[in-house]
Amino acid sequence: MYKWMDWVISPEVNAEIAGMTKQWPTRFAGLATVPMQDVKSAIDELEHAVTRLGLKGAELDTNVNGEQWDEPKFLPFFKAAEQMGAVLFYHPQPQHNFLLARTNRDGLFNSLGVILDDAIVGAILITSGVLEKCPGLRVCIAHGAGPLCYAMGRMDRAWSGMPADRR
Secondary structure, eight states: OOOTHHHHHHHHHHHHHHHHHHHSTTTOOOEEOOOTTSHHHHHHHHHIIIIISOOOEEEEOSSBTTBOTTSGGGHHHHHHHHHHTOEEEEOOOGGGSHHHHHOOGGGHHHHTHHHHHHHHHHHHHHHTSHHHHSTTOEEEEGGGGGGGGGGHHHHHHHHHHSOGGGO
């Protein structure tokens, strides 16, 4: 979850990560944290982390305070990451995924909710056109994007049924 503190701590956290990658360059490659609640600040911090600190990209949650990644305001961030060659690694947070709102029994929010959030962010990036608008964008989704591969046939069918202006 992105909060106001991200603006304050992102540079410090990223410097610490960069320090570890410099101390143990054969063992670690670093990803930055960026304050996605402010896209301009996130772009600035990603550029600093990649070009000055030598980090490889950023680790991101599967949503931004409940907003999905296909919101138009995030496109400049994707374009900037693509231009930099930065990797965007998506990893959900079990403490606030959508399944937790439905049930907290038996640890399902972690064992199942996490991989479902992986699939959702992958589907959103694909169906929204983000990956078409940024064909060079380097994306990695944790846990192999969860069960997304099993939904491809259904997604194709839904896609072909959409009006042409929506595709």
